[in-house]
Amino acid sequence: MPVNVIILAAGQGTRMNSDLPKVLHPLAGAPLLVHAMKSGLALSPGRLIVVVGTGAEAVARAARDFWPETVTALQEETRGTGHAVLAAAQALEGAEGDALVLYGDTPFVTPETLGRMLEARARADIVVLGFESRPEERYGRLVTRGDQLERIVEWADADAPTRAIALHNSGVVMADAATMLRLLARARPDNAGGEIYLTDIVELGRAEGLSATVVRCTEDETIGVNSREHLARAEEMFQTRARAALLADGVTLKAPGQVILAHDTVIGRDALIEGPCVFGPGVTVESGAHVRPFCHLEGCHISRGASVGPFARLRPGAELAEHVHVGNFVEVKNAIVAEGAKINHLTYVGDADVGERTNIGAGTITANYDGVFKHRTVIGADAFIGSNTVLVAPVRVGDGAMTATGSVVNRDVPAGAMAIARARQEVKEGFATRFFANLRARKAAQKKG
Ligand code: UD1
Numbered sequence: 001m002p003v004n005v006i007i008l009a010a011g012q013g014t015r016m017n018s019d020l021p022k023v024l025h026p027l028a029g030a031p032l033l034v035h036a037m038k039s040g041l042a043l044s045p046g047r048l049i050v051v052v053g054t055g056a057e058a059v060a061r062a063a064r065d066f067w068p069e070t071v072t073a074l075q076e077e078t079r080g081t082g083h084a085v086l087a088a089a090q091a092l093e094g095a096e097g098d099a100l101v102l103y104g105d106t107p108f109v110t111p112e113t114l115g116r117m118l119e120a121r122a123r124a125d126i127v128v129l130g131f132e133s134r135p136e137e138r139y140g141r142l143v144t145r146g147d148q149l150e151r152i153v154e155w156a157d158a159d160a161p162t163r164a165i166a167l168h169n170s171g172v173v174m175a176d177a178a179t180m181l182r183l184l185a186r187a188r189p190d191n192a193g194g195e196i197y198l199t200d201i202v203e204l205g206r207a208e209g210l211s212a213t214v215v216r217c218t219e220d221e222t223i224g225v226n227s228r229e230h231l232a233r234a235e236e237m238f239q240t241r242a243r244a245a246l247l248a249d250g251v252t253l254k255a256p257g258q259v260i261l262a263h264d265t266v267i268g269r270d271a272l273i274e275g276p277c278v279f280g281p282g283v284t285v286e287s288g289a290h291v292r293p294f295c296h297l298e299g300c301h302i303s304r305g306a307s308v309g310p311f312a313r314l315r316p317g318a319e320l321a322e323h324v325h326v327g328n329f330v331e332v333k334n335a336i337v338a339e340g341a342k343i344n345h346l347t348y349v350g351d352a353d354v355g356e357r358t359n360i361g362a363g364t365i366t367a368n369y370d371g372v373f374k375h376r377t378v379i380g381a382d383a384f385i386g387s388n389t390v391l392v393a394p395v396r397v398g399d400g401a402m403t404a405t406g407s408v409v410n411r412d413v414p415a416g417a418m419a420i421a422r423a424r425q426e427v428k429e430g431f432a433t434r435f436f437a438n439l440r441a442r443k444a445a446q447k448k449g
């Protein structure tokens with residue numbers, strides 16, 4: 001029977017000192033919440049419920065943007081983790097099987113660990129994910145006897161011997177959904193925080209004769225983000241792991257410490273990332289592609305044999321086919337660049353199609369925006385766009401056509417034709433010599449006077 005995943009994402013996160021709800025702070029190019037959702041989705045859940053509160057609308061939107069089938073539940077006041085799970089009761093109605101509770105501020109729980117929790121459910125009614133940590137950490141403490149988990153005590157409520165327990169609560173809990181709700185209905189806010197604690201289900205369940213057990217993971221997996229410092233640390237942990245994974249997959253990173261990756265970056269074997277680069281979300285780089293230093297890439301695809309940079313910017317919708325060259329100070333946005341095309345210097349190509357083997361000269365601009373609407377530029381195969389051409393969209397340049405250097409092209413250019421749109425040159429013999437002689441004479445006269 002599929003598990004139902006509940007992600008708690010209603011908290012304030014006051015220590016973030018931010019107008020943005022805590023769970024929307026980006027980690028590796030995606031909101032913290034999305035990382036937690038990815039963990040939960042690995043179990044192919046029956047329902048994925050996100051409990052929202054602070055910034056409810058924005059959090060719900062982010063959740064549905066990532067996973068349209070997300071069910072959201074509103075927790076009107078943040079009165080504790082148990083209260084938050086109770087807020088999901090309606091969303092759980094009619095759902096059979098287990099509920100797994102994850103936190104929206106805890107991004108690194110792995111599918112493998114959740115799999116071990118599922119297995120542990122075969123031998124216990126309640127399964128809690130725990131980890132060993134340092135005594136000064138203020139996590140909840142897991143009080144065990146043999147294999148049994150007896151109760152969870154929040155740090156603020158714990159006496160000295162309980163605080164000395166090294167086994168801490170990650171917050172991740174799994175139990176039959178109906179049982180969890182039934183136990184929570186009996187939880188009382190009689191604690192230091194004055195909150196309804198999810199963690200109380202262990203003691204309440206044990207009193208009924210239910211069994212509870214702990215599955216362990218490393219602290220790295222359960223790091224929760226409560227401050228900017230935590231967020232920075234989480235980012236660093238993510239980057240370190242993602243770089244190591246790419247190296248293991250056969251990608252060459254010349255400056256691994258200066259390559260910033262996103263949660264969904266895909267880079268093929270034998271691709272070369274030659275120096276510092278930033279990968280925003282949605283980038284795929286095929287095997288054997290070459291990214292030179294100082295590129296900023298986002299929402300784009302780079303095919304086998306293509307090369308990009310140095311100092312190039314690929315924005316969402318940039319699709320480079322095989323053996324395309326994009327050189328320095330070039331920006332490409334929402335454009336399909338066909339095989340073998342070259343855009344080598346100082347150019348903006350936006351909302352465009354560029355045909356096979358076409359050469360775009362230095363300083364070319366697709367003027368795609370009229371202040372209100374965006375328009376497309378379509379350039380055929382084997383075309384030659386002269387340096388410093390402005391292509392005023394919507395406009396089409398046919399196969400094998402060319403534009404003369406310095407042209408402003410606002411009418412279609414048929415296949416095989418040449419468009420020239422610039423003032424005709426005049427040459428005035430001796431003009432420069434006379435002009436400068438005159439100026440120098442004036443300067444000399446000023447000095448004397
Ligand atoms: C919780 C656990 C603690 C554990 C720690 C691990 C409880 C009572 N305590 O404490 O044992 O060691 O996590 O990180 O469960 N949230 C809501 N609504 C609320 C309160 C919280 O949605 O009313 C959400 C928050 O957005 C957050 C998550 O629940 O994503 C955890 O809340 P937080 O306040 O961070 O709990 P901790 O004090 O860290």
Ligand code: MG
Pocket residue numbers: 105224225226
């Ligand atoms: Mg927390």
